[in-house]
Amino acid sequence: MKQELTDEEWHTLIVYARWWANNKKDKFFHWTIGDVINEVIVAFFSIKHRYDPSRGSINTFLNAHIWDPVFRSYCNQFGISISRPGQKRGQRMPPRVYANKWHPLPDNYDKAIAPPLEEDVEVPLLPDEYEDIIELLKRGLNQKQIGFVLGVTESRISQKMRQLRKQMNIST
Numbered sequence: 001m002k003q004e005l006t007d008e009e010w011h012t013l014i015v016y017a018r019w020w021a022n023n024k025k026d027k028f029f030h031w032t033i034g035d036v037i038n039e040v041i042v043a044f045f046s047i048k049h050r051y052d053p054s055r056g057s058i059n060t061f062l063n064a065h066i067w068d069p070v071f072r073s074y075c076n077q078f079g080i081s082i083s084r085p086g087q088k089r090g091q092r093m094p095p096r097v098y099a100n101k102w103h104p105l106p107d108n109y110d111k112a113i114a115p116p117l118e119e120d121v122e123v124p125l126l127p128d129e130y131e132d133i134i135e136l137l138k139r140g141l142n143q144k145q146i147g148f149v150l151g152v153t154e155s156r157i158s159q160k161m162r163q164l165r166k167q168m169n170i171s172t
Contacts, residue, residue, distance in 0.1 A: 012058050017041050020066065028074050036070070042148045043069035077142060130164050133157065 005013065014037075021036035028036050043066055051061045075082055081099050126134070136146045143161070147154040 009058060013041060013044060013062075016059050016062055017044075020062070024067075024070075027071075030078055031074065038145065039070050039073055040066055042145055043073065045148065046144070073142075073144070126164070126167075130160065133160055133164075
């Protein structure tokens with residue numbers, strides 16, 4: 001499929017994303033319908049290289065291929081790991097198990113709070129190219145979504161984030 005979508009293809013994608021989000025809203029209870037619609041659109045651009053118009057419409061393609069990237073993005077955002085423990089060759093496949101990737105801190109975990117600074121600290125001004133990225137991060141978008149909004153690749157956003165951390169001397 002060519003890189004740019006025609007107006008008709010965009011319209012088809014948006015109508016499909018709205019329909020799909022309304023039908024699947026119960027599966028993504030941490031997301032609003034708008035979040036699901038955005039994720040369907042972002043996921044389409046990650047899988048559109050597999051779309052072949054000679055084999056069917058965009059709707060047919062999306063019906064078969066959109067669930068997995070959207071659900072995986074949802075799980076990654078909320079720290080849910082997907083596994084099938086105990087699967088053995090020749091036996092029925094066990095049901096999926098969903099578990100949190102993050103583990104809660106123990107009850108006795110205390111972290112000392114740093115005393116407030118008495119003198120003013122000079123915060124370096126950030127270059128303008130980072131302001132859009134930071135603003136979108138504040139809104140809760142991930143790097144893939146920020147790349148889509150800004151019209152660049154996810155890896156470019158990742159590079160910018162590395163450069164920003166380096167400028168601010170933040171280790172990850």
